[in-house]
Amino acid sequence: xxxxxxxxxxxxxxxxxxxxxxxxxxxxxxxxxxxxxxxxxxxxxxxxxxxxxxxxxxxxxxxxxx
Ligand SMILES: [Zn+2]
Numbered sequence: 001x002x003x004x005x006x007x008x009x010x011x012x013x014x015x016x017x018x019x020x021x022x023x024x025x026x027x028x029x030x031x032x033x034x035x036x037x038x039x040x041x042x043x044x045x046x047x048x049x050x051x052x053x054x055x056x057x058x059x060x061x062x063x064x065x066x
Contacts, residue, residue, distance in 0.1 A: 002026050007037045015048055 002010075007030045010023050019027075031038040 002030060004030075004034060004037055007031070007034070008040050011037070011041050011044055015044060 007027055010019060010027055013019065014024070014027070027037075027041070031041055
């Protein structure tokens with residue numbers, strides 16, 4: 001069983017790079033039992049999606065101007 005510190009570190013890493021199957025499994029098992037890490041995971045994914053959308057909108061606006 002990994003600690004919450006390990007899991008949040010893995011979740012953050014997973015935003016930037018691909019995790020191994022073992023790492024993704026460790027996250028999956030942990031968040032099933034730990035609501036704090038589940039919240040952390042959903043928040044980071046939400047922020048990432050929002051940031052992605054924002055970047056796309058910005059790009060579209062820049063495309064229109066040029
Ligand atoms: Zn946890």
